[in-house]
Amino acid sequence: MALGEFELIRRFFDRPAPGLVRGIGDDCAVLAPTPGHHWLVSTDMLVEGRHFLSTVDPEALGHKALAVNLSDLAACGATPRAVFLALALPRADAAWLEAFARGLFQLADAHGVALAGGDTTAGPLNLCITAMGEAPAGQSLLRSGAQPGDTLWVSGTLGDARLALEGFRGTVSLPSEAFAATRLRMERPTPRVALGQALRGLATSAIDVSDGLLGDLAHVLAASNVGAELQADALPRSAHLAAQPLHLQRLCTLTGGDDYELVFTAPADGDDAVRAAAAGSDTSVTRIGRITAEPGLCCVDAQGQPVRAPGASFDHFRQT
Amino acid sequence: MALGEFELIRRFFDRPAPGLVRGIGDDCAVLAPTPGHHWLVSTDMLVEGRHFLSTVDPEALGHKALAVNLSDLAACGATPRAVFLALALPRADAAWLEAFARGLFQLADAHGVALAGGDTTAGPLNLCITAMGEAPAGQSLLRSGAQPGDTLWVSGTLGDARLALEGFRGTVSLPSEAFAATRLRMERPTPRVALGQALRGLATSAIDVSDGLLGDLAHVLAASNVGAELQADALPRSAHLAAQPLHLQRLCTLTGGDDYELVFTAPADGDDAVRAAAAGSDTSVTRIGRITAEPGLCCVDAQGQPVRAPGASFDHFRQT
Structure with a gap:
């Protein structure tokens, strides 16, 4: 099934976005800050073959792509407000997109966070999500x-x-x-x-x-x-x-x-x-x-004896 | 030259970011809104082979990747405040990254906008930039x-x-x-x-x-x-x-x-x-x-005669 870029966005991602001045459909999304609050912003990029396999369940992928960003907001004590989704797709596959969007929106809805904008393009599968949240000024966890x-x-x-x-x-x-x-x-x-x-x-x-x-x-x-x-x-x-x-x-x-x-x-x-x-x-x-x-x-350990670390932490350019 | 993920960020992208409460180096960036203003946010993803060729001058690419996002802010009348860069790289090539960062920061500095955060990963070359700006509430151009x-x-x-x-x-x-x-x-x-x-x-x-x-x-x-x-x-x-x-x-x-x-x-x-x-x-x-x-x-045309459009506009999933 061949889908155009704008049709793809309209069909799978353009939903009412409460809490925004303006969501999908303009050059920018427009957000009204809560007085006395700071914005907290996090970006994560997920790449096929690196963060997930080509065989991944698209609904699970939609969930996880958003979850990793909400987790960054959580680590700063932020209340999630809006997310932006940029998506490079090898092809516009309606069944895949529908399942991906379902996973993403299920988690977004659970946290009352709006999909406020994004971008779609053809290319090797890549998901980039930017999440924005708020916390009272001076109360962010750092x-x-x-x-x-x-x-x-x-x-x-x-x-x-x-x-x-x-x-x-x-x-x-x-x-x-x-x-x-x-x-x-x-x-x-x-x-x-x-x-x-x-x-x-x-x-x-x-x-x-x-x-x-x-x-x-x-x-x-x-x-x-x-x-x-x-x-x-x-x-x-x-x-x-x-x-x-x-x-x-x-x-x-x-x-x-x-x-x-x-x-x-x-x-x-x-x-x-x-x-x-x-x-x-x-x-x-x-x-x-x-x-x-x-x-x-x-x-x-429980006896107070040193435990040797069993391996290094993950680095995207230095594989463990 | 092999570079780790954190070393790569520190060496090429972690610079003082005036105007931010907190920039690169935490789970989120922290931004203080200007009272009475709205935030305007735009995301663009650029893919090799689609938006640029593998032979592209990396300095020009750094400029253009940011320019397309600042253009979205401009179209809404926003004052640029912060950008977030997510980067998938086939390999960590110091010369390429140095030139890319130079092009990006040159334009960022010209507009007084800070690189506030981002993500790097291995993968097919992909640049996703999210730009945030502000405009007085109700004055955004839509x-x-x-x-x-x-x-x-x-x-x-x-x-x-x-x-x-x-x-x-x-x-x-x-x-x-x-x-x-x-x-x-x-x-x-x-x-x-x-x-x-x-x-x-x-x-x-x-x-x-x-x-x-x-x-x-x-x-x-x-x-x-x-x-x-x-x-x-x-x-x-x-x-x-x-x-x-x-x-x-x-x-x-x-x-x-x-x-x-x-x-x-x-x-x-x-x-x-x-x-x-x-x-x-x-x-x-x-x-x-x-x-x-x-x-x-x-x-x-100048004589008032209808001009037939010479082709369709560009769509990332329906090639002209």
């Missing part, structure tokens, strides 16, 4: 605010996406139920948007786990000029991952990417407030360590 | 405001980019000086940012000519629910284009894309104000027709 003595926390569980990837790669044989459950975590990650907002004015720093806990945490430590002691055995993991050998659990929790959980720090006397914020946003959180004045990341 | 009786205008000259393209294609043989000059128009288009701002509160509608005058003007007419009479012989063209046969002049001015001039409408009694806005922004403008209540686009 990487640079961690203080010595702060507690270190993570939401949800870590490592399932990497476990599914290892299952796909054939390096581990997973029971079918475990494969299905972890694959869902990999393909349909949950951005912790409500938790991010609940942590405004409470967390001292935050980041989302996209490249792997050790690598992402290192960004917080560098930006805050502090160190951390991380309790490797305290890292929350699903029953499916907990059933695997310890070395694989370590690999997946410490260096597995694509988790999209929030790692954040909070004042030492803030445990009750953190737990209340987590409960109020229906998100589990686990205390996994503490921030130290001494630089560097020290990872220890 | 496609939908044209009124019967309004005058119709265009900035600069039309058709040079298409003439250069025909030169590259070999369908026309150009003198070397004409080829060099028109190629510059194609590769280094000038976004009419100052003119767009000067037209706030004056122009009733505006759009930039990216796909071709007839096609782009049709968007304004549809959005405004009006028609237009266009004077084909009044369309401004360079001396290089004026030296070509009339049918080629018509093809290039009416349907040539990549001009990035502004087409806009203004009240019938606003000629002096339009000319003053143009002079104040050092941009030439030409009156090329008028808006009619009767729908449809009527293109006539």
